[in-house]
Amino acid sequence: MSARALGLIAAIVVLAGGEATTSGQATGANAAGGTHATLAIIVNTQNPVEQLSIADLRGIFLGETTRWPDGRRITVAMRDTGQAERDAVLRLVCRMSDQDFTRYLLQATFRGALQSSPKVLETSNGVRRFVFNVPGAIGYVRGDEVDASVKSLRITGGPSPGPAFGLTLPTR
Numbered sequence: 001m002s003a004r005a006l007g008l009i010a011a012i013v014v015l016a017g018g019e020a021t022t023s024g025q026a027t028g029a030n031a032a033g034g035t036h037a038t039l040a041i042i043v044n045t046q047n048p049v050e051q052l053s054i055a056d057l058r059g060i061f062l063g064e065t066t067r068w069p070d071g072r073r074i075t076v077a078m079r080d081t082g083q084a085e086r087d088a089v090l091r092l093v094c095r096m097s098d099q100d101f102t103r104y105l106l107q108a109t110f111r112g113a114l115q116s117s118p119k120v121l122e123t124s125n126g127v128r129r130f131v132f133n134v135p136g137a138i139g140y141v142r143g144d145e146v147d148a149s150v151k152s153l154r155i156t157g158g159p160s161p162g163p164a165f166g167l168t169l170p171t172r
Contacts, residue, residue: 037142037143037144038142039085039088039089039141039142039143040140040142040146040152040153041138041139042128042138042139042140042141042151042153043131043138043151043153044131044134044135044136044137044150044151045150045151046135047068047135048068048069048070049068049069050153050154051155052153052154052155052156053155054093054155054156057093058093058095060074060076060138061076061078061089061093061118062094062104062108063076063105063108063113063114063115063116068136072135072136073136074137075119075134075136076118076119076139077118077119077121077127077130077134077138078119078140079120079121079140080121080122081098081102081120085140085141085142105118119137121139124141124142127139127140127141128141128145128146128147128150131150132149132150
């Protein structure tokens with residue numbers, strides 16, 4: 001694993017500052033003294049995958065990996081531009097700003113390297129319902145928004161693999 005990847009994983013762990021509970025909700029405080037939430041990567045319950053590395057996740061979100069190990073086509077579900085969850089995924093997983101990600105998708109589509117663009121949904125509930133209804137779907141929601149209709153993946157490759165990785169997101 002590259003030093004850059006290890007640095008990214010270390011940054012994610014430092015941002016977490018607490019532990020994920022069984023409900024996926026984070027505990028602890030961030031450096032500013034406030035509480036924070038976790039972000040869970042979710043898939044359809046029929047998906048046999050249980051864990052992904054940060055590198056695997058990046059390949060999926062950038063459209064470089066288009067099929068699950070069972071051959072099913074991957075469909076990415078993302079939140080709207082400007083949402084904290086989307087910004088965090090793009091920054092921590094894809095290492096891009098929203099503008100860079102949009103440019104990347106346009107260029108990949110133009111070159112024919114991208115088979116389909118991510119499905120953009122307005123709400124976390126919409127992402128969860130989409131993932132529930134599409135067997136090859138992958139998306140993300142706050143840890144406290146995960147329910148039995150979807151499966152939360154374990155993210156590996158760092159010192160604290162778990163069902164979610166921490167983000168400094170405002171809690172509700």
